[in-house]
Amino acid sequence: MNGSSACFPPPRDAPGDRELLRRLLESERFAVLATGREGQPYANLVAFAPGESLATLLFLTPRATRKYENLRRDPRVALLVADSRNRAADLAAAAAATGIGEARELSGTAREEALTRFLARHPELEEFARAPTCAAFAVGIRRYILVRRFQEVMEIALEP
Amino acid sequence: MNRPLLAPQAIGPGDRPRVGGKALRLAELLRAGFRVPDFLCLPAEAYRRFCAFRGLAERIRLELARKDFSEMRWEELWDCATRIRSLFLRHPFPPELAAGLREGLARRFGEGPVAVRSSALEEDAAEASFAGLHASFVQVSGVEEMLARIRLVWASLWSDAALLYRRELGLDPERSAMAVVVQEMAVGEVSGICFSRNPAAPSQAVVEAAWGLNEAVVDGTVAPDRWIVDRGARRILEHQPPPERRRRLVADPGGTRFEELPEALSHTPPLSAAEVLVVVELARRAEEHFGAPQDLEWTRRGGEWLLLQSRPTTARRGDVGQDGRSWYLGLRRSFANLQELRAKIEGQRIPEAERTAAELAAVDLARLSDAELASEIARRRTIHRRWQEIYRAEFIPFAHGMRLFGEVYNERLKPTDPYEFTTLLRRGGLLSLERNRALERLAAILRERPELAARLDAGDGAAEDFRRELEAFLLRFGDFTCELGGRALCAGALQPLVRLLREMARRPEAPRREAAADASGLEEAFFASFPEERRGEAAALLDLARASWRLRDDDNLHVGRIEARLREAEAEGRRRLAAGGGDPAALQGVLAAAVEPKAGDGSDEEGPELFLHPRQLRGQPAGPGFARGPARVIRSPGELERFAAGEVLVCDAVDPRMTHVVPLAAAIVERRGGMLIHGAIIAREYGIPCVTGVPEAVRRIRTGDPLAVDGYLGIVTVGEGDL
Known part of the structure; x- marks a missing residue:
């Protein structure tokens, strides 16, 4: 979702929270992944795709990376997905969702299924995805924190 | 739509x-x-x-x-x-x-x-x-x-x-x-081109024609008859027949092929005088229509004149600019062309290189006077320069043999990995692999009897057999170890070789390397992709590609042997100068022109920039696999002496003096780029992860840096990734 032009507030019939979340996750291609090591936070960009449901987000990483090492030690992560486009109007018009959960590396058929889903969204990453050195992760999201209209914040829990 | x-x-x-x-x-x-x-x-x-x-x-x-x-x-x-x-x-x-x-x-x-x-x-x-x-x-x-x-x-x-x-x-x-x-498809009996105006003489038109299909005239594979025509008078000024009319390009169910011209046609110009004027008239009409001089392609089918193409006359076939790289790219060779080149390289050049290296090795430098040594150095330099030229003009273009094969292979089989075809080319027949196997054998002796090394140093007679083996090795493969320990150890000293063997002996003997490529399945698939009647062609192409692959590696050694003899003579000259006496003037003169090999002490002379550290460097995935190990940055062959098993070889380019450490290496990182360059070929032969074309490799990586080399993705990760 690209928001509306700078002079206008979001349309009145803006989508509901769950719908907005769904749109964000299905239209954005990149997310900020937050991991940590011994109390030191670390953030980086990843290409992501929603899994079977919105409760799962998929991303890939080569194994010789900081994020992989962090995940190996501590699977707890946050993923930030936002539709801001670096304009002042983003404050009012953009939305962002932070998903909180745990990442686990996939193997076997689970990996294959995840790659199929991931590559449908990012076909240009096929060579990268198929490399034996590339790890596929599924993040099981416990809840999303959805921000819009500057400071309107909603929590969407995916487990009771 | x-x-x-x-x-x-x-x-x-x-x-x-x-x-x-x-x-x-x-x-x-x-x-x-x-x-x-x-x-x-x-x-x-x-x-x-x-x-x-x-x-x-x-x-x-x-x-x-x-x-x-x-x-x-x-x-x-x-x-x-x-x-x-x-x-x-x-x-x-x-x-x-x-x-x-x-x-x-x-x-x-x-x-x-x-x-x-x-x-x-x-x-x-x-x-x-x-x-x-x-x-x-x-x-x-x-x-x-x-x-x-x-x-x-x-x-x-x-x-x-x-x-x-x-x-x-x-x-x-x-x-x-x-x-x-x-x-x-317009399958004509006679085809050609026509310039409505000769760019060099605008009052004239030029017609070229040959029997058969037009493509052969356009790409120059059949020499055409040529006519110069006076446009105004509509009169032929000159007819230039080709040296011979031997073959024509004809249509074939699978494409096109050349066939010998029937005897009668080989004596007959493809166009009569009247027909030449018909073509000129076509061109004149096209020129009139487009309002500019035209460059036509045409064919005659039965009594019908067909226009295949008409475009404004400009530089016809482009010279691909001034970039030096275009020189190499311009060396696209046809299959026939490459076969001729192969015959020349295998039949003449390689035997000649071997003779030359042997002849130079037979000269006893120690017996030459200073003046004689000076002229010997100059002579060797001339010979070496000539071989560098041959290398550039013949050996490098021959590498297009494997590329041509790769293109055909990819077209037929569409593999996921566009370099899968190299698996078919690997046959283990490379000289540098043979040399490495000989090294392995010598290392195995040391592994069994480690005391031999010390005995050699002590001049112990018990080590005599081993000494003879080492000398035989140097005779067969050249004394590439000459530079391992610096020039001082040159001239037949065994220590650098022994040191290398000891290093090799330190690790357990393992049949680990030389990735035994089982290419039989791929080979079958390749042949099966051709119709029966074209399999002979396919086999010839594969054979050519294998020769090209082999030479891409061996050529370095052939030329390297000649270079070693030049360096040997230069080293002798320097030794005499350092010792003083004799006739220094002659030697000084000739040595001033020599490139002094870098002494190389393994330290970073330039030093990396202080606060900018590489973390991930990108290059080409030239050898599949993944490995970790400490970096060993090699700036000159002299530094190879320090190379330890399990290190990652980081260098400008793997040259023939370096391949012996490749089996020891966990992985290879090269500045020089390419999937089919020497280092990549050796890496593939050994199944070692290899990334080439990392511009910053030698400058930014320091010896000892922990590296992770991803040969699938072409990524080199530096350091531990601390936070």
């Missing part, structure tokens, strides 16, 4: 940006009443649809972003083009486009045969030069085959030479697109 193909009637003067110059002019010629083989045009939007489908455009962009274009060597350009071509070969047509194409092509052409030609969107001047760079196929039969050729024509937008040329003209490759002309 599901009528992707445009009929000539649907093409108007404003359509150039989508149909390209060729289609536009063919449509105009038809409208003007010229006889032109009927055609359909697949405009540029079809190309764009293909690229937009499932991320092909982004994949091309990723491929181009791999490295700054200006930093790419010609071999990397070829690699880049190969990977993009492979993407095109494997990329599916959007289903609707495919359906529209199948329907339209079948309706108009049935099973064919047709010609599938590029129609570049560039302006005239550039277009003429691109003519030779973009692909064109004749005698294509069957709708699926037509679709396959369309992909290849599109892919040729990204050929190495086309990439280079676009950049030179300042055209953005990412914005380029291409139209395709699918044309009824």
Whole structure:
């Protein structure tokens, strides 16, 4: 979702929270992944795709990376997905969702299924995805924190 | 839109940006009443649809972003083009486009045969030069085959030479697109070209003609008859027959082939005087129509004169600019050409190189006077220079043998890995592998009897057999160890070799390396992809490629042996100068011109920039695999002495003096780029992860840095990744 032009507030019939979340996750291609090591936070960009449901987000990483090492030690992560486009109007018009959960590396058929889903969204990453050195992760999201209209914040829990 | 193909009637003067110059002019010629083989045009939007489908455009962009274009060597350009071509070969047509194409092509052409030609969107001047760079196929039969050729024509937008040329003209490759002309095949008995005005003498026209199909005249594989005609008087001024009329290009179910000309035709010019004037008249009419001098391609079928192409006369076939890389790319060789080159290299050059190296080795330098030594150094330098020239002019171009094979292999089998074909080329017959096996054997002796090393040093007679083995090794493979411990140890000293063997003996004996490529399945698949009657050709191509692969490695050693003899003489000269006395003037003079090999102490002379550390460096995935190990940055062969098993070899380029440490290495990282360069070939032979073309490798990586080398993705990760 690209928001509306700078002079206008979001349309009145803006989508509901769950719908907005769904749109964000299905239209954005990149997310900020937050991991940590011994109390030191670390953030980086990843290409992501929603899994079977919105409760799962998929991303890939080569194994010789900081994020992989962090995940190996501590699977707890946050993923930030936002539709801001670096304009002042983003404050009012953009939305962002932070998903909180745990990442686990996939193997076997689970990996294959995840790659199929991931590559449908990012076909240009096929060579990268198929490399034996590339790890596929599924993040099981416990809840999303959805921000819009500057400071309107909603929590969407995916487990009771 | 599901009528992707445009009929000539649907093409108007404003359509150039989508149909390209060729289609536009063919449509105009038809409208003007010229006889032109009927055609359909697949405009540029079809190309764009293909690229937009499932991320092909982004994949091309990723491929181009791999490295700054200006930093790419010609071999990397070829690699880049190969990977993009492979993407095109494997990329599916959007289903609707495919359906529209199948329907339209079948309706108009049935099973064919047709010609599938590029129609570049560039302006005239550039277009003429691109003519030779973009692909064109004749005698294509069957709708699926037509679709396959369309992909290849599109892919040729990204050929190495086309990439280079676009950049030179300042055209953005990412914005380029291409139209395709699918044309009824015009199989004429006589064909040729015609300049309506001779660029060198505007009052004249020039006609060239040969028996058979036009393509052979255009690409110069058949020498044509040539006529110079006075335009005003419509009179032939001169007829220049070719040295001989030997063969003609004819249509064949699978494409085209050459056949010997029947005796009678070989004595007959392909055109009569009257017919020459018919061609000139065609050209004059085309010139009148387009309002500019024209460069025509034509053919005569029965009594019918067909115009195949008419474009403004400009530089006809482009010289691909001034960039030094184009020199290499220009060395595209035909199969026949490569076979001749092979015969020359194997029959003359290699034996000659071996004789020369042996002859030089037989000279006892110690017995020469200083003046004689000085002239011997000068002589060796001349010989070495000559071999460098041969290397450049013959050995390097022969590497196109494996490239040609790779292109054919990828076209037939469309593998996921565009370098799968190298598996078929590996045969373990490389000289450097043979040398490494001999080293392994010697190391095994030391492993069993470690005391031999010390006994050798002590001059113990018990080590005599071992000493003889070492000497035999040096005789067979040359004293590449000469530089291992610095020049002081040159002249037959065994210590550097022994040190290397000890290092090798430290690790357990393992049959671990020399990736035994089981290529039999691939080989079968390759042959099976050809119809029975073309398998002989396929086998000859594979054989040529194997020779090319072997030479790509061995040539370094052949020339290296000659270089070693030059360095040996220079070292002797330096030794005498250092010792003083004699006739220093003569030696000083000749040695001043020598390049002093770097002493190399393993430390970083330049030192990396203080606060900028590399974390991930990108290069080409030249040898699949993944490995970790500490870096050993090698700036000169002298530093190899320090190389320890399990280290990652980081260097400018693996040269023949370095290959012996390759089996010890966990992985290889090279500044020099290319998937088929020496280091990459050796790495593949040993199954060692290898990344080439990392511009910053030697400058930014320090000896001892922990490295992770990802030979699948072409990524080198430096350091522990602390936070």
